Amino acid sequence: xKLRELGENRLLAQLLPHLPSERSVFxxxxxxxxxxxxRRGRKFLVLKTDCVVxxxxxxxxANALDVGWKAMMRPLSDFAATSAVPQFALITLIVSKQTKNxxxxxxxxxxxxxxxxxxxSIVGGETSGTRGPAVISVSVAGFVExxxxxxxxxxxxDDDLFVTGRLGGANRRRHLRFVPRxxxxxxxxxxxxxxxxxxxxxxxxxxxxxxxxxxxxxxxIDKKNLPLNRAATIDDAISEGEDYELLFAISPRNSAxxxxxxxxxxxxxxxxxxxxxxxxxxxxxxxxxxxxxxFK
Amino acid sequence: xKLRELGENRLLAQLLPHLPSERSVFxxxxxxxxxxxxRRGRKFLVLKTDCVVxxxxxxxxANALDVGWKAMMRPLSDFAATSAVPQFALITLIVSKQTKNxxxxxxxxxxxxxxxxxxxSIVGGETSGTRGPAVISVSVAGFVExxxxxxxxxxxxDDDLFVTGRLGGANRRRHLRFVPRxxxxxxxxxxxxxxxxxxxxxxxxxxxxxxxxxxxxxxxIDKKNLPLNRAATIDDAISEGEDYELLFAISPRNSAxxxxxxxxxxxxxxxxxxxxxxxxxxxxxxxxxxxxxxFK
Numbered sequence: 214x215k216l217r218e219l220g221e222n223r224l225l226a227q228l229l230p231h232l233p234s235e236r237s238v239f240x241x242x243x244x245x246x247x248x249x250x251x252r253r254g255r256k257f258l259v260l261k262t263d264c265v266v267x268x269x270x271x272x273x274x275a276n277a278l279d280v281g282w283k284a285m286m287r288p289l290s291d292f293a294a295t296s297a298v299p300q301f302a303l304i305t306l307i308v309s310k311q312t313k314n315x316x317x318x319x320x321x322x323x324x325x326x327x328x329x330x331x332x333x334s335i336v337g338g339e340t341s342g343t344r345g346p347a348v349i350s351v352s353v354a355g356f357v358e359x360x361x362x363x364x365x366x367x368x369x370x371d372d373d374l375f376v377t378g379r380l381g382g383a384n385r386r387r388h389l390r391f392v393p394r395x396x397x398x399x400x401x402x403x404x405x406x407x408x409x410x411x412x413x414x415x416x417x418x419x420x421x422x423x424x425x426x427x428x429x430x431x432x433x434i435d436k437k438n439l440p441l442n443r444a445a446t447i448d449d450a451i452s453e454g455e456d457y458e459l460l461f462a463i464s465p466r467n468s469a470x471x472x473x474x475x476x477x478x479x480x481x482x483x484x485x486x487x488x489x490x491x492x493x494x495x496x497x498x499x500x501x502x503x504x505x506x507x508f509k
Numbered sequence: 510x511k512l513r514e515l516g517e518n519r520l521l522a523q524l525l526p527h528l529p530s531e532r533s534v535f536x537x538x539x540x541x542x543x544x545x546x547x548r549r550g551r552k553f554l555v556l557k558t559d560c561v562v563x564x565x566x567x568x569x570x571a572n573a574l575d576v577g578w579k580a581m582m583r584p585l586s587d588f589a590a591t592s593a594v595p596q597f598a599l600i601t602l603i604v605s606k607q608t609k610n611x612x613x614x615x616x617x618x619x620x621x622x623x624x625x626x627x628x629x630s631i632v633g634g635e636t637s638g639t640r641g642p643a644v645i646s647v648s649v650a651g652f653v654e655x656x657x658x659x660x661x662x663x664x665x666x667d668d669d670l671f672v673t674g675r676l677g678g679a680n681r682r683r684h685l686r687f688v689p690r691x692x693x694x695x696x697x698x699x700x701x702x703x704x705x706x707x708x709x710x711x712x713x714x715x716x717x718x719x720x721x722x723x724x725x726x727x728x729x730i731d732k733k734n735l736p737l738n739r740a741a742t743i744d745d746a747i748s749e750g751e752d753y754e755l756l757f758a759i760s761p762r763n764s765a766x767x768x769x770x771x772x773x774x775x776x777x778x779x780x781x782x783x784x785x786x787x788x789x790x791x792x793x794x795x796x797x798x799x800x801x802x803x804f805k
């Protein structure tokens with residue numbers, strides 16, 4: 214079977230159970246970040262890697278500064294989804310012999326600016342040649358307090374579902390310039406008990422079912438309520454991906470206080486209740502939500 | 510300027526000084542692994558990433574099990590060079606839509622076997638499509654006691670230089686099956702004070718000058734003393750690379766005891782004194798040592 218027929222979810226589902234794992238791993242492959250016990254601390258060590266590939270995540274003619282920025286920000290968006298604080302990054306740059314030195318310098322400048330935005334140290338750099346498209350892979354290590362880490366799996370029936378910002382239309386360059394919602398996520402877990410959270414990288418239609426599956430619940434979304442970017446349609450918001458906004462589940466008891474305090478703290482960033490979690494038995498589930506799936 | 514004219518050393522030298530770095534970074538980009546302070550511990554958190562690229566590090570027709578094995582073992586060889594204990598790994602797999610599912614499964618089986626060999630947990634997996642050659646990138650996190658970590662930079666004038674195993678001839682498949690010298694390295698730092706160490710991935714002719722430069726010393730090697738693999742020439746041993754043996758510097762006062770104890774502990778693995786460190790002013794330095802350089 215070829216990979217494009219298999220799809221990333223099924224591919225990972227088939228590989229993950231066989232990966233070696235020790236007892237000190239609290240959350241391994243399958244969530245946004247890996248969480249591993251930090252000997253005698255109340256903190257988890259948090260690990261995440263992600264990559265951008267020429268022709269897949271960016272076009273050859275894209276501004277190299279933007280490409281470097283995006284390469285760093287993608288794994289950081291997973292830190293936001295976990296409410297973790299990123300601290301250290303390793304870079305792997307795979308480019309052909311024909312690549313201009315100036316392009317590589319701009320990539321690194323973009324990476325460095327993005328790292329500096331969150332006080333992250335770049336502590337390692339590898340380079341390799343290739344005969345194919347350029348690849349920039351970024352691995353990030355950091356921490357999260359045990360009491361503040363948020364997984365995909367903690368959602369409960371009746372939880373309200375919120376998204377930050379607006380969805381859809383990221384293809385028009387914004388996907389290269391986004392700022393992960395780390396500040397917002399850290400504020401959220403400082404002030405509220407979130408039950409589950411994920412970042413919207415593959416689109417609401419792919420990421421919401423992931424959160425629901427991990428939490429063993431269903432969901433009910435009012436599509437008319439989705440916060441849309443200018444010129445984006447509801448379908449764009451569901452299937453385009455690359456929004457890098459946060460989707461989280463919280464007890465409905467806290468919703469009013471959350472919305473009031475959010476408006477005061479982040480007056481320019483919308484926070485929208487888009488629906489709620491329901492029992493898995495209810496069938497309204499994934500009725501028409503379908504998102505971008507790798508290899509499809 | 511194109512990258513192939515620049516060379517990896519100069520490329521990194523040009524990029525590294527501009528990378529953001531916080532005070533908690535003890536050794537960042539430029540050594541085998543990054544060492545970062547582990548809040549209130551006597552241990553460093555150790556981070557390293559490395560990749561293998563189809564057509565560069567392995568041939569398309571290579572056994573996928575071997576390729577997965579090698580992809581995991583390469584960063585582990587840097588852990589050996591630092592005398593660090595690897596614990597957690599993240600995998601990034603970049604393959605074309607045409608790739609057979611079976612090939613991917615074998616890659617993961619190779620990665621998992623290699624991880625299990627050193628009790629490492631694979632805590633994350635990312636996949637991406639590409640129109641080009643396959644890439645497998647592996648990031649590893651672990652620790653090292655402050656008193657046992659070994660950098661490239663601690664070599665002193667008059668130190669003896671030792672290499673483990675035999676050099677040259679790795680191209681003939683052995684480079685896909687190597688076992689990083691982690692056990693040997695941990696034994697060395699438990700019993701001896703090593704001044705500097707590096708793993709021989711790019712060949713003695715490239716890696717020894719790196720250790721000497723980092724230590725601000727010169728070196729004097731007796732090429733006739735190099736321990737050669739069967740059918741390998743002295744030139745192979747100097748320039749082929751992919752030996753993944755350890756090269757380290759130790760006070761000559763400890764050499765005799767080291768050699769005696771080593772023979773008892775590792776009777777089947779040679780340990781060879783190949784030369785010593787000398788003042789930088791002495792010119793015999795890099796006379797005819799030239800190794801494999803990326804982009805050349």
